[in-house]
Amino acid sequence: MGVVLSRSLFIKQAILTLALAIVLSLLSSGIQFFEGIRHQKTQIDQNFDELLAVVEKPLAEAMFRLDVDFAQQQINSLLLTPSIAHVEVRDELGELFVGATAKERNFSISHSLADYFLSDLQVYDRRLRLEKPVFQAGHLIVLPEKRYLLDEMFQEHLSTLIYNLFKDVLLASLISLFFYFLVTHPLMRLTESLSALEHNQTLPLSKAFYRHHKSDELGHLHATFARLWSKLSMALSDLERSNSHTKAMIEHAADGILLLDESNNITLVNTAAEYMLKRKSADLHSQSLESLHTSASWAPFVEILTSLQVNTPLTIETVYQIQHVELPVEIRLAKYKIQNQVETLLLIRDVSERKETEAHIHHLAYYDPITNLPNRQYLADKLHEALQRQQQGVNYSAVVFMDLDRFKTINDSLGHNVGDQLLCCVAAQLSFLKEDNIVFARMGGDEFAFLLNKMGDDKEQVEKAINGFADSVMYACQQVKKAGHHEVHITASLGATIFDGNEGSAEVILKQADTALYRAKESGRNTFALYKPEMQAISDARLDMEKALHHATEFKLFDLYYQPQTNDKNELIGAEALIRWKDEKKGFISPAEFIPVAEEIGLIVEIGHWVLNEALSQVATWLKEGKWQLAWRMSINVSPIQFQQAGFLPMLKAQLEKHDVPASCVDLEITENMLLNDLASCLDKMNAIKALGVHLSIDDFGTGYSSLKYLKSLPIDRLKIDQSFVRDLLTDKSDEAIVHAVIAMAKALNISVLAEGVETLPHYDRLREIDCFFYQGYYFGHPLPPREFITAFVQDLPEPPLS
Structure with missing residues (x-):
């Protein structure tokens, strides 16, 4: 059949039709033959019945007479019929009476074949019987x-x-011939036309073909082929355009493109890849991809390449070796299957600039731009890693916080540029402490930190080592530092915490170190404190204070109380506005507690602004009500931080104008420590304030460091002797001498003196004896709210004249 089906369609059809006709003919004849056998069997039975009926009676009579010869004649006559092979006559007992067999003859048909086709042909057994007389023969x-x-x-x-x-x-041959002229020959012409057809041509068939086959299947086939050819031509055109487009895209792609075969050999290289890899396409073609990789990058890359699944794109980074230079690249891998061939496409991008940018961004993210030290985030990450490692075994580590003492003073007085140089100098001087297990970082501002990893498993020894480390840091900080043209002396406060990995988180450890640092600064600075659990309560209290202070500042929950100031005649000369804060939970909180906190967290300017506004508003109200004399002064404390603000003077002018209060009614109290920062700037601002008509006093005089040196040049109206000297005036000769000196110096400079903290009559009498004539203290009156102050200390004044 394989040979037949390999020939032309006509030969196939002719052979198959002829074979089918023969088979069907034989099958039909076989059916007729078997039907004829069945019919002839019936005929044979009828013939035998007729034949036996002729000899039946004679044979019965011969047996009655026991005439063997006659019987033998009868059966011999039967054997003359060729369709009988053997005849027997038997009596009732089954004994053979006569019998005969036909002579052997030759037939073309065997016994077995005859038995197969005539297996149901019976042996004819007829009973012999006489009617008269009745005899069973x-x-x-x-x-x-x-x-x-x-x-x-x-x-x-x-x-x-x-x-x-x-x-x-014959019929099959005629059908095949008809089929040839009707189908095969036109189909051959159609096939030949299609074989000779070229791109963008129409089917070249004769008009007779269209005429004879316009409406039949061949016509439909031709029309279908025509449509398909038109679509195929369009598809070929699109494919050619797509192929050209694809080649153009590959050639002009910004990324390098490589195509690999199943053996990872390069089969295609675009122009961008040639430029990137600095090799021609001919040099790269059929080369192994391994030739582009560094020895270290190939093994992991080929493992990924081998395990990559078909139609599962993946982006990875690796390193190429380009003319002895390592080139970091990003590769988009795509493995696909075309015509049972697996190919791998590589889209290659040079990421060296991105890597440099990432490194720069990483440096910006994890390093301080001024000192080039690691920053807070870097230290926090390293601390987190240390905690992860220490969970696997007991080994103590530590975090040390360092804060430069009085750095803000230096920064504000000498300028931020000098401050930055000082930070760099500190970082450089402490660089000798850098070791593999030490991370030195700048946390921000003037705060630095050290992370000391794996210091040992003996906590006492670790504590001793931390103390020694802190001494080394403080000693290095105490050395003279060159910042710009200045030689700067500076000290540092340090706080540390030791941890073993059970503290929970890096935030907890950093908070503990910060708490210890705060304790060191509270202890007088230039010292070191190691975190103890009891410190946390103090730190938490401070945090609560900060939160409450923010809340109080935002919602203006403060009050101003007023304490009278009098002269030696017990006459009121003014009052000092004193801020009071009553917390919902803690009650009244002393200004000595919350004012330093406000200065540290940056709220003092806003609070000072509120105090000035509130005090001037109250003075304006009292002036309108006739309860305040123009000669009286309202003393208002000004924080050094607020005073140093560039906008302080404009704000003061705006407040005076807003409330229409005479400048002579205002006395601003500043501390002498403020003068240490930048005397020249302070002097300019003080002169401008004096030019407005506002009075200036130095508060807490005698507790500072250098004001005596510059006192003669300051435009001040009054010195306020600190209450610490007044309190022990009667019992401590030193304090008495200081008070005498201050009064004498002020008298020589034509500056008035007011003593604070006058609480008893003996104090009052002694101050009068040594020529101090202005006082403030509990002896004369406690600070009171506005209404109670007026009730207690202000007598009815005459109505102000009408303007």
Whole structure:
């Protein structure tokens, strides 16, 4: 069949049609043959019945007479019929009476074939019986000659078989010829036309073809082919354009493109890849991709490349070796299958600039731009890593916080540039402490930190080592530092905490170190404190204070109380506005507690602004009500931080104008420590304030460091002797001498003196004796709210004259 199906369509059809006709003809003849056998069997039975009926009575009479010769004649006559093979006559007892067998004859049909086709042909057994007299003679048994009968049947049907076979073969030949002219020949012409067809041509068939086959299947086939060819032509055009487009895209792509075969050999290289890899396409073609990699990058890359699944793109980074220079690249890998061939596409991008940018961003994110030290985030990450490692075993580490003492003073007085140089100098001087297990970082501002990893498993020894480390840091900080043109002396306060990984988080440890640092600064600075659990309560209290202070500042929950100031005649000369804060939970909180906190967290300017506004508003109200004399002064404390603000003087002018209060009614109190920062700037601002008509006093005089040196040049109106000297005036000769000196110096400079903290009559008498004539203290009156102050200390004044 394989040979037949490999020939032309006409030969295939002709052979198959002929074979089918022969098979069908034989099948039809076989059916007719078997049907004829069935019909002839019935005929044979009828013939035998008729034949036996002729000899039945004579044989019965011969047996009655026991005439063997006559009986033998009868059965011999039967054997003359070729369809009988053997005859027997038996009596009632089954004994053979007579019998005969036909002579052996040659037939073309074997016994087995005859038995197969005539297996159901019976042995004829007829009972012999006489009617008169009634006599049961026996049986006549006749065996038919099956070979003869079957041969007769074959002879009879052979001619029919030959006729049918000839007729069917002739019909098949005619059908094949008709099929050839009707289908095969036009189809051959159509096929030849299609074979000769080229791109963008139409099907070149004769008009006769269209005329004869316009409406039949070949016409439809031609029309279908025409449509398909048109679509195919368009598809080919699109494919050519797409192919050209793809080549152009590959050639002009900004990224390098490599195509690999199944053996990871390069089969395609675009222009960008040539430029990036500095090698021509011809040099790279059929080369292994390994030739582009560094020795270290190939093994992990090929492992990823081998395990990459088809249609599962992946982006990775690796390193190429380009003319002895390592080039970091980002590769988009895509493995796909085309016509049972697996290919891998590599989109390659040079990321060296990005890596440099990332490194720069990383440096910006994790390093301080001024000192080039690691920053807070870097230290926090390293601390987190240390905590992860220490969970695997007991080993103590530590975090040390360092804060430069009086750095803000230096920064504000000498300028931020000098301050930055000082920070760099400190970082450089402490660089000798850098070791593999030490991270030195700048946390921000003037705060630095050290992370000391794996210092040992003996806590006492670790504490000793931390103390020694802190001494080294403080000693280094005490050395003279060159910042710009200035030689700067500075000290540092340090706080540390030791941890073993059970503290929970890096935030907890950093908070503990910060708490210890705060304790060191509270202890007088230039010292070191190691975190103890009891410190946390103090730190938490401070944090609560900060939160509450923010809340109080935002919602203006403060009050101003007023304490009278009098002269030696017990006459009121003014009052000092004193801020009071009553917290909902803690009650009244002393200004000595919350004012330093406000200065540290940057709220003092806002609070000072509120105090000035509130005090001037109250003075304005009292002036309108006739309860305040123009000669009286309202003393208002000004924080050094607020005073140093560039906008302080404009703000003061705006407040005076807003409330329409005479400048002479205002006395601003500043501390002498403020003068240490920048005397020249302070002097300019003080002169400007004096020019407005506002009075200036130095508060807490005698507790500072250098004001005596510059006192003669300051435009001040009054010195306020600190209450610490007044309190022990009667019992401590030193304090008495200081008070005498201050009064004498002020008198020489024509500056008035007011003593604070006058609480008893003996104090009052002694101050009068040494020529101090202005006082403030509990002896004269406690600070009171506005209404109570007026009730207690202000007598009814005459109504102000009408303007």
